[in-house]
Amino acid sequence: MSTIAVEHVARIEGHGTISVSVKDGKLLHARLDVTEPARFFESMVRGRTYAEVPLIASRICGICSPNHTITAIKALEAAMSVDTTPRTALLRKVLVYGSYLQNHATHLYLFAAPDYVGAGSAFALAETHPHVLERALRLKKLGNELTTLVGGRSVHPITAVIGGFTREPPQTELAAILESLRAALPDALETVELFAAVNEPEFETEGDLLALVQDEDYAIYEGDVGSIRGGWRRPVSEYRDFLAESVVDHGNAKHSTVDGRAFAVGALARLSLSGKLLAPRAAQAAASAGVETGTVNPFRNNLCQAIELVDAIERCAGYIECFLEDDGESRPDAVRVRAGSGAAATEAPRGTLYHSYEVDGEGVVRSADIITPTAQNLGNLEADMGRFVAAVADLATDELSALVQRLVRAYDPCLSCSVH
């Protein structure tokens, strides 16, 4: 019998406890108990004026706050039929995709990397691999600079509001950060090399993989929802029809299924579905790292995130170039309040993020539904943990425990998000 129990798994956002138990090659249970306390966001935003909601929703997560902010804004705009300009969309894309730099760099280097060198934390890298830590901090910093430039600060953006932006970043600073982005490509490419070289266990998830998809673009800011196993594509507005949430007994996060089946979201899903649409350098990097469309090894999520670092840099640079040439407006018009309901999804660094709201004629939110990437992943993660442990149960417990934690971290879970 092998039993693995890890309380308060370290180097993930939020508190959770792993317990897996296998007997005679048969799985008894595999659980990730989310001990993160409930904060009741969906309930708290009820009764609040529409304008306050993105600000509150942003506080679901300190890492992907730009994504929560923008997704809430988009959903409320959908509910009240508020139009925005292409210029606004450009800034939002920089904010949403820019957050990948900070998230992926933090996750890959500060959270995941210590596993590969047998260290307890990334701070130990300062001694053993100083240049790696420096690279991590450079990438992270660039991500923060980007979101600060557009959103006003790196965590919980200020300028993004319903209808547009209260302030635009100064042209000179945008031009400067464009240079920094270009200069950061080598760092991102080296990150891909680093994670491509890692020997990940051979393992495939049984669940489905879901992500936003678009015909022409690596979908981040908008699109339909695509399924790799189901092979289907459906509009975001219908997400409640295909995505079911259920309350579980072991924690405050709900679990999700699609067509009755567990599924995963995140970089792996995005690359599997849209790998062909990567920006040129990212596509090259993916090819040389041996990641092909259809990859379903969840351990490879790390490598996929690394590839996305390259893509995010290329694409953000592109958005900024377009922005600098654009002569439109992003200043919000006064919102015409009207009753309605609306849903929106974006790809947060950790996967598809859904927000939907019902607003009354006074602009007061009457109901809200928020489904975070980690909440969607939890069911699949538990299933993967179980199958993985069952497959390699003969390993020593310590080694097994380390590998399971590595698997959990590869999902880049955000437990505070998952509960919200």
Place this chain on the structure above:
Amino acid sequence: MIFRIMDKTSLHELVQGLVEEKEVVGPVARNGRFVFDRIAHPGELKLDYDTTLLPPKKWLFPPEESMMRFRVADSEIVDDDVHVTPRVLFGLHPCDINGLLLMDNVFTRDYVDPYYAARRAATLVIGHSCTPTETCFCNAWGTDEVNWGFDVFLTDLGDRYFVSVTSAEGSELLDRYVENQPATEADIKEFTRASRRARELFPHALDTSHLPMLLEAKFDSPIWDRLGEACLGCGACSMVCPTCYCFDVRDRTSVDQKSGERVRTWDSCQFAGFSAVAHGENFRADRASRVKYRYYHKQWGYLSKFERVLCVGCGRCTRACLAGISPVTVITELEGGDGE
């Protein structure tokens, strides 16, 4: 002082010349109001501005400045130089130049403040005439006129400027960049007529005749309690005032605690802890006493030292105060008027 006349159209050349030579700071538009900021070309100047958000004092006495840098380990001061950028302050109204004169009294006499003094010495001041606004009451103190404290002053006479020059440097600059002629009898007449016309535009005729005495006599008046209830304790009035000079000094050290700097920042007597000392004693613990002190010091404390009141009637504090506390109403009330 010499008086010259220059064509209004040559202002552009003057500013262009200055910009090429030095850092030039002047009134520019921001979010529907005006601020004194660096300019790169003459077109940015908005000389028809009303009152800037902050007065020009920030260019001589910045809101935050490092006074010295030091090493912590051996208490060694490693840098106590005063860092100064020579510059031109362009387009100052008479009230703001008077404001500088009042600051000069504090910072360039007894124990000269090297930071202010060095900047003042490296600053060329070019004034510009103005039109009174709703909140202006410089006429009450005579600070609508200014006779020194600047290098060049431009009075708008419609198609031309009446130029008063008080310094050799000002005179040289003028000659270098623009054509100008000596002012004639007629010009001088026109100049006095223009200033008289401006005087008539003032919205208030404030009686300040018994002010210092009244501040003493009405020290215990309920006026102050009422003001204390309204005052938000926010210190906005001090920040926007061209004549408030109080500051705080703090040490900051680097995270490794090896080096540090001593920094001074603007302060306000309206903040609750301004007069607090250790052991919990606070000499002005309630807002009423603090609002009172602001007036008491401006119209009497400073006056007792420098024979002028510490206010130039710019009206910035009137505009900045959300609670509606204004020198005009306070003084009117003290003087026994209805205080509007």
Place this chain on the structure above:
Amino acid sequence: MRPTVAIFGLASDYGCQVQITNAEDDLPALLGALDIVYWQLASSASLPEEYDVAIIEGAVTIEEHVEFVQAVRETAKVVVAIGACAVCGGIPALAGESLDERVLDVYGRVEGVAVGRRAPRPLSDFIAVDYTVPGCPIDAQEFLGVVTRVLLGLSDPVSDDPLCASCKVAENVCFFDSGEVCLGVVTRAGCGARCVGLGRPCMACRGIAPGANRQGLASVLAERDADLDTVRRRLAIYNSREGS
């Protein structure tokens, strides 16, 4: 001797802990000055018996938190509260007092979920706090400044005055001038009126300034025919504990 430091998260979004990692340029110096012995977000090291300084993010929202922070207080010589959640209740405290409704709302049942829940409270409701770094999120530089003062054994530098003065220094145009309401009038200074500078009125994320005149704000609002109730509700987003 570097002090040993433990960093904890209660109910929060981890944004303030993330902000610590966001001081990229200063991280090496910070790690040099502090011996971080426990930080679940960044390290697998388990919590030692003893440590000198506790840095706590998040609000107290479950029974377990109460015992936990009391134990922390007994162990640590210095307790630093970071972020609105820990300092004034922040967004978690927006959930209010009657949680059953909320649980039902979110989970469709009240039993077996959100176990141990209790009305969210700031840290200072349970233990003495030596230093506070307010804000949602905290500013990394402000945090570093406070840490430096902790290291030197100096007093908590947090300001007691309202925000408007620094807003004036930043030369923002006041929201009240255009008929909008801004909470900076009663909010604790220290952020440089960041939001106002970016075109949004202050939401009081740094908590209410001890030196603020709330009655005075009420008069200002009444004078301008603003709806007091709306303003009160807005103030409560971060400061639901402070009935106004």
Place this chain on the structure above:
Amino acid sequence: MSDRVNDVLDNPYVPLQARITSVVDLTDKEKLFEIRIIDEQARDAFAFGSGQFVELSILGVGEAPISITSAPTKRGSFELCVREVGDVTKALHQKRCGDTVSVRGPFGRGFPFDRMKGHDVLLVAGGLGIAPLRSLIDHIRDERHEFGNVTIMYGVKNPGEVLFGYEFESWRTRDDFDLVMTVDEPDAAWKGEVGPVTRLFDGIAVDPSRTYGAICGPPAMYPHVIAEMRKKEMDVERIYVSFERRMKCGIGKCGHCGVGHKYTCVDGPVFSYWEAMNLREAI
């Protein structure tokens, strides 16, 4: 474009390095520090009068105004008696003999020593208020023949708070000083008076035509002591008081120490009672 101007003028904000040459624990909260300015020229130039203060810095912590407690006649070094109340004073208390600190000054207007000559002197101190008065007492002692009767009244909360007790004992045995002490909370060993310092006035004779008064203590003490002195018909212009206010510069710029229409740092900290009467919120 930034130019450095370092030869402008002496910078009155920049402190001098100084060495602590002795530290004496006086009570639980107060220590006596002997300070020696390191630069010889500056040390020789450092001349002050009783009642003046220095700005003492611990670089990295801050600055605090502290009265000089030694007599102007003591050359080469001076003494500060400091109570630990906050950041700077705490940091100072952690310093040892041989450590460096930084000082500026001397600043302010002290007691009118020369005018006091040829007169009787009545000194009243409460608690830490003895610090500036000790400078005056020591100065008088050094030029004792210039003065008439010298009476010192000293009140503290309890016997453990008596500062410079060892010195007072030696004065008590000299017959040219009259020293009376009182405490609010006596212990078994206490031999002096009990009660507020004003009680000490009952037993003394004052010749108002030839007596100067000097008072320093907590703010609440002033009105009572002054009332007693006035009862003895002492002249308002011959009573001197020393004030404590918040200070950030010591040189009349920062504005914190405003008392009435004056500044404590440059117009005081020592004021005649006549001046103080005309300063709002002073007493």
